[in-house]
Amino acid sequence: MAGGQAMTARRIDARARFLPVGDTAFAVEFGDRIDPAINALVHRTAALLAEARPEGLVETVPSFRSLLVHxxxxxTSAQALQAFIGALELEDEAGQAPPRIWRIPVLYGGEAGPDLTEVAAATGLSAAEVIALHAGTLYRVYVQGFLPGFAYLGDLPEALDLPRRTSPRVRVPPGSVAIAQRMSGIYPVESPGGWHLIGNTPLRFFDPARTPPTLFTPGDGVRFVPVGADEHAAIREDVAQGRFVPDVEGAPA
Structure with a gap:
């Protein structure tokens, strides 16, 4: 329990609404905005269903604010499954620390972050202030999508809130650390992309030979740690040789 405060549990049907999605799925919607407390309810519901495995459940797909249930x-029927889900109880997890916090080394600016100077100019900050704000924030892994291993990390400080680039890049290098609107993200593989590139990390975020294949799990915390060019190169070599173990903080008691 965060801060030693008791948490109250309420039935899901008192917290959410059910919306039909075709004839073999429905959504359990917990809110209408991107919010860490709402997202925590989404993932807790998914976890409870994975444990309970009610008859007829095929899979669940979490989003920022709702859970798609196939x-x-x-x-089974939508009515029966909704009744089962509605009777589940969820504790209010607002203020709860992430179960684990990844510390991700980042080389900011230069060739590693070609948009850092533009981001600084657009926000009225210095490059050093942009780095300090970005690296000084504890992010939440809301969802993964777009690419295997691409995590949507929120919430970016309001001072760094910028729209996507007007001209997306055809190729974004793997490991590029980027921002757009109130989100940050890391491109796991080379791909097109329209976010602002401010740095690069040598870590791998998707490996089909690994179990699980993605490094992050929704609900994880992420901190970015600025490193110099030499340290970035050394970590890249260790990653290539399979010697590097990412630094993970346990949740505070």
Whole structure:
């Protein structure tokens, strides 16, 4: 319990609404905005369903504020599954620390972060202030998507809130650390992209030979740690040789 405060549990049907999505799925919607407390309810519901495995459940797909529930209509009905889900109880997890916090080394600016100077100019900050703000924030892994291993990390400080680039890049190098609107993200592989590139990390965020294949899990915390060019190169070599173990903080008691 965060701060030693007791948490109250309420039924899901008192917290959410059910919305039909075709004839084999429905959404459990917990809110209408991107919010860490709402997102925590989404992922806790997914975890409870994974544990309970109710009859007819096929899979769940979490988003920022809702959970998509796929079911087999030959084994259950939307009404029956919604009744089961609605009776589940969720504790209010607002203020809870992430179960684990990844410390991600980042080389900011220069070739590693070609948009840092533009971001500084657009926000009225110095490059050093942009780095300090970005690296001084504890981010939450809201969801993963767009690319395997691409995590949407929030919430970016308001002072760094910028729209996407007007001209997306055709190629964004893997490991590029980027920002757009109130999100930060890391491109796991080379791909097109329209976010502002402010740095690069040598870590790998998707490996099909690894279990699980993605480094992050929704609900994790992420901190970015500025490093110099030499340290960045050394970590890249260690990653290539399989010697590097990412630094992970446990949740505070």
């Amino acid at each position: 079911y087999d209509p030959l084994r």
